[in-house]
Amino acid sequence: MADFDYIIVGAGTAGSTLAARLTEDSSCRVLVLEAGGSDRNLWLKLPVGYYKSIYNDRYSRLYRTETDVGINGRRMDCPRGRVIGGSSSINGLIYIRGQHQDFDDWALQGADGWDYNSVLPHFRTLENYAGEPSQYRGNLGPLHVSDLRNRNSACDAWMAAARASGLPLNQDFNAETTFGIGSYQLTLNGRFRDSAATAFLKPAISRPNLTVNLHANVTALHFEGNRVRGVKYLHRGEERQAMADCEVILCGGAVQTPQLLQLSGIGPEKLLQRHGITVRYASPEVGENLQDHIQMRTIVELSRRGVSLNDHVRNPLRLAKMGLEWLLDASGPLTVGAGQVGGALCTRHADGDRPDLQLFVMPLSVDKPGKPLHKFPGFTTSFWQCHPESRGSIHINSTNPLQDPSIQMNYLSAQRDREVTVEGLKMVRDIYRQPAFRSEWTREIIPGDGCNSDEEMLQAIRENATTVYHLVGTCRMGRDSNAVVDPKLRVLGVEGLRVVDASVMPRITSANTNAATYMIAEKAASMIRAATDTTNHQGEFSHATT
Incomplete structure (x- = not known):
């Protein structure tokens, strides 16, 4: 027998969750291999610390895209977490599942068993939500989810303006609908970030059936015939190999999972042949179907000093107050994530009453995370196309x-993407110009007063839009022959190999993708354990892939 039953490649959102759930069965031996290191750093604990960590190469793999004509020939930075907890340790902490129809769409595209009613129990199982209980929410799970703990008068004025524009108040984007405006929920446990590492992996780390190797770069899959039996990896420069009795499970995310599959001979035939790789299984969509939300940040200069966080960070007294609020009450600006308020709305291009635009509002302005806040009192409304x-x-x-x-x-x-995004800019500007908010600002910084026609607005979007770090879809699940994995997340064409991460999404969710990635791992653990229980009842513990 091998040393392990399961080998999990990657200790990110999905890998950490899956490892914790599988090792709840004391007879199940699990090895986790993570290319990054420990999350012992204050910036990874402090909620607002993502501004410092997301582009820090100690904790993030700093990928860059090829030049893209859609964004005026620019290359986009695409950081992915390289630390235990993965991107859940460096992201903006926003916890939002997406629209109910997002998951119904998955089922319609061949992901049987992934419709909203089927995935809701898994969302509820993983959550420990601190707000009002409802049929939609869970309050006994490992992952702590908190309502907003900071008020800002400019955000309140923006909310009043959004309501004046016709948008209803929504108390919980994770309940009946995402439509309307309200405050965002965050993955917070007390005054600290709650990541997949802190909520799932670390509480499980003392189990004797769980082994976690950090700084371990998986380089290849090990095959015996058509079956994946293990992996090869570099651990602190030393070549090693590990074997699994049941399965190898890839949790590397939308970039690294398809990369490892292609390197192992599973992927588009012409691509593999071009690099001299023996084709084990010609899977044409490995690495295809890549999706992301691209956001446009609009910035205005506020008319009053002392309201924008741009001012607060340059005021020693304000900084001291923020520190005390965080330390004593676990509240205030240091507990915020990538958005304080916002919501989902319908442009004229929307499909019925299903929102096609997502908005995030912050009482600050910056060129990008990691850069200094602007010296003027800035206010930002970001938006992206949902689908x-x-x-x-x-x-x-x-x-x-x-x-x-x-x-x-x-x-x-x-x-359609261009049309919806231009329409989104018009709708954001309409909110800015409502009487409830118009007196709050003096000038529009981005895109600026000279940007008025549709052509000018599209050009401004091409020049300024940025990623929201939501890369998904490159190992699409489905029941057709071109799908990469089946609805049980088993890789087609080989045995003993599964993918459990955001790459399996057939279509990107309408909002932030982290909550859905937790759910994918939670559901995957249930499927794997159910298959294992079946084989145990049959008197044999092997190849839990049925």
Whole structure:
């Protein structure tokens, strides 16, 4: 027998969750291999610390896309978490599942058993929500979810303006609908970030049936015939191999999972042949179907000093007050994530009453996380199209597993994406100009007063829009022959191999993707354990892939 039953590649959102759930069965031996290191750093604990950590190469793999005509020939930075907890340790903490129809769409595209009613129990099981109980929410799970703990008068004025524009108040975006405006929920446990590492992996780390190796870069899958039996990896420069009795489970995310599959001979035939890789299984969509939300940040300069966080960070007394609020009450600006308030709305291009635009509002302004806040009192409303139609790809550049693959996003390549985004800019400006908010600001910084026609607005979007770090879809699940994994997340064409991460999403969720990734791992653990229980009842513990 091998040393382990399951080998999990990656200790990110999905990998940490899956490892914790599988090892609840004391007879199940699990090895987790994570390329990054420990999360013992204050910036990874402090909620607002994502501004410091997301572009820090100690905790993030700093991928860059190829040049993209859709964004005026720019290359987009695409950081992915390289630390236990993965991107859940460096993201903006927003916890929002997405629209009910998002998951119904998955089922319609062949992901049987992934409709909203089927995934809701898994969302509820993983959550420990501190707000009002309801049939939609869970309050006994490992992951702590908290309502907003900071008030800002400019955000309150923006909310009043949004309501005046016709948007209803929504008390919980994770309940009946995402439509309307309200405050965002965050993955907070007390005054600290709650990540997949702190909520799932660390509480399980003392179990004797769980082994976690950090700084371990998986370089290849090990096959015996058509079955994956283990992995090869580099651990602090030393070549090693590990074997699994049941399965190898890839949790590397939308970039690294398809890269490893392609390097192992599972992928588009012509791509593999071009790099001299023996084709084990010609799977044409490995690395295809890449999706992301692209956001446009609009910035205005507030008319009053002392309201924007741009001012607060330059005022020693304000900084001291923020520190005390965080330390004594676990509240205030240091507990915020990537958005304080916002919501979902329908442009004229929306499909019925289903929102096609997501908004995030912050009483600050900055060029990008990690850069200093602007010196003027800035205020930002970011928005993105909920259901982009543009598709990109992940392709290996060589047979070197440590070399970054080619990431081609093709942002705004679909006509509908351009139309919805331009319409979104018009609607955001309409909220700014409502009487409840118009007196709060003096001038529009981005895109600026000279941007008025549709052509000018689209050009401003191409020049300024940025990723929201929501890369998904490159190992699409479905029941058709071109799908990469089946609805039980088993890789088609080989045995003993599963994918459990955001790459399996057939279509991107309408809002932030982290909550849905937790759910994917939670549901995957249930499926794997159910299969294991079945084989145990049959008198044998092996190959839990039925």
